Amino acid sequence: MQVNWKDELSVAITVCDIKGTILEMNKKSAESFSKEGGYELIGKNLFDCHLQSSVSKINELIKEDKTNIYTIEKNGIKKLIYQSPWYENGRLKGLVELTFEIPFNMPHFIRS
Numbered sequence: 872m873q874v875n876w877k878d879e880l881s882v883a884i885t886v887c888d889i890k891g892t893i894l895e896m897n898k899k900s901a902e903s904f905s906k907e908g909g910y911e912l913i914g915k916n917l918f919d920c921h922l923q924s925s926v927s928k929i930n931e932l933i934k935e936d937k938t939n940i941y942t943i944e945k946n947g948i949k950k951l952i953y954q955s956p957w958y959e960n961g962r963l964k965g966l967v968e969l970t971f972e973i974p975f976n977m978p979h980f981i982r983s
Contacts, residue, residue: 883970889933889963891918891926903970929966932956936963942973949975 877884883900887893893912901909907920918926932939938955953969 881972883968885917885968885970886957886965887917887968888965891916891929893917894965900970929954932966933963949973 878898880897881899882897883903884895884897885893885900885904886895893915896904896910896913901912904912908915912920918929921929928939931937932954933956936956938953940951940953943950943952949972951971951973953971954966955969956963957965957967
């Protein structure tokens, strides 16, 4: 049985290959980028719609095989951005970006 969990998840999921080609988007991601084309961005290169500083950062993540985590505020909404490599058979294939809406004041717990 296949479950389509990602399309109704309230997290935007965008997947690209090592050349920056967008391979997959879930519904939240397509909605987030609706002004730029939504699902029509699949097959397009994400470098075409980013500033050079962002392109450099994405290339660094791919080249150095590392994760990037940060927060932004856009239109009064705070978001956590999580960009991480994905692999197939142990080989780096690209990046996954997860974007979560988060509260401005978020609880933090220390567990032992």
